Amino acid sequence: MKFLSCFRRPLEDPERPLLNDGYQAGCVFCTVSKDNGFAVEYEDEELIVFRDRWPRALEHLLVIPRRHTVSTVHELTAADIPFIERMAARARSLRPGNDVKLGFHIPPMSSVHHLHMHVLVPPFTLLGKVQYPVRMGEDGGKKWTWFVTPSQVVSILENGGTIGLKARAGKKA
Numbered sequence: 001m002k003f004l005s006c007f008r009r010p011l012e013d014p015e016r017p018l019l020n021d022g023y024q025a026g027c028v029f030c031t032v033s034k035d036n037g038f039a040v041e042y043e044d045e046e047l048i049v050f051r052d053r054w055p056r057a058l059e060h061l062l063v064i065p066r067r068h069t070v071s072t073v074h075e076l077t078a079a080d081i082p083f084i085e086r087m088a089a090r091a092r093s094l095r096p097g098n099d100v101k102l103g104f105h106i107p108p109m110s111s112v113h114h115l116h117m118h119v120l121v122p123p124f125t126l127l128g129k130v131q132y133p134v135r136m137g138e139d140g141g142k143k144w145t146w147f148v149t150p151s152q153v154v155s156i157l158e159n160g161g162t163i164g165l166k167a168r169a170g171k172k173a
C-alpha cells in the first residue's frame with residue numbers, strides 16, 4: 001500500500017502543507033492549551049490529550065494532533081497509519097482498561113473538523129450510549145455507522161479503502 005503515500009503526505013510529515021502554519025483560524029482544537037482553560041492531561045510534540053468539556057462517559061478524553069494537518073477521517077490515507085497507531089497507543093497507555101472505547105466520528109457526524117479521537121471510559125451517559133456505535137465488518141473493517149475505531153481505520157486503510165459512513169472493507173467494497 002506504499003504507493004498511496006504519493007498522493008498525500010502522512011500526518012507526521014513535516015513537509016506536509018499546513019494551513020496557517022498548522023493552525024486554522026476559528027478552529028477551537030487549534031487553541032487547546034492549559035492557558036486557554038483546557039484540561040490538558042498529556043502533551044508532546046505531536047499530540048495533545050485533554051478532557052472533553054461535555055463528557056459522554058465516566059471519563060471522556062480527546063486525543064488530537066497538535067497541528068491541524070487533517071480535518072476529518074475522510075482525508076486519511078495509508079501513510080497516516082503510524083500516526084493513528086501512536087494516537088491509539090497513547091490513549092491506551094493513559095486509560096488501559098479493556099472496556100475503554102476509542103474512535104473517531106465520521107462526517108457529517110464530526111462536530112469539530114480537526115482530527116480527534118475519543119477515549120471513553122464506561123459507564124456511558126444516555127447520549128454516550130448512542131453517539132459512538134461500533135459496528136464490525138469483514139476483514140476488521142466496518143459496517144454502516146458514523147463512528148470508527150482506530151483498528152478499523154488501520155485495516156480499512158491497509159486494504160486501500162477510505163473512511164466514510166458506508167461499509168468499507170477495502171477494494172472489495
Ligand SMILES: [Zn+2]
Binds near residue numbers: 027028068113114
Ligand atoms: Zn484545528
Ligand SMILES: [Zn+2]
Binds near residue numbers: 104105109110111112
Ligand atoms: Zn467526535
